[in-house]
Amino acid sequence: MLRRVAAQLHLPDAELRVELxxxxxxxxxxxxxxxxxxxxxxxxxxxxxxxLAPVVQGHLTGP
Known part of the structure; x- marks a missing residue:
């Protein structure tokens, strides 16, 4: 499931972001x-x- 979410981010470190x-x-x-x-x-x-929402959002879409 996490890999599916990571695939939607289209970022090189997407798996790490989703796992965090x-x-x-x-x-x-x-x-x-x-x-x-x-x-x-x-x-x-x-x-x-x-x-918590801003922290999770930061993991997913932040710099």
Missing amino acids: AAAQLVGCAMLRYVIKVEPLASVDPEQIVAR
Whole structure:
């Protein structure tokens, strides 16, 4: 699945970018739902999206 996403980026380092974005999201999910680290576990989801979305976007489309 990650390779399919990487293919859509048309960049030489696309696989690395997609893997970094996935690592960011999986890490956040692990801390929030599995390990239940506070305050991440109980913060409003909109706050997480607001802070995490620019980082993930940067991995995918940044310089």
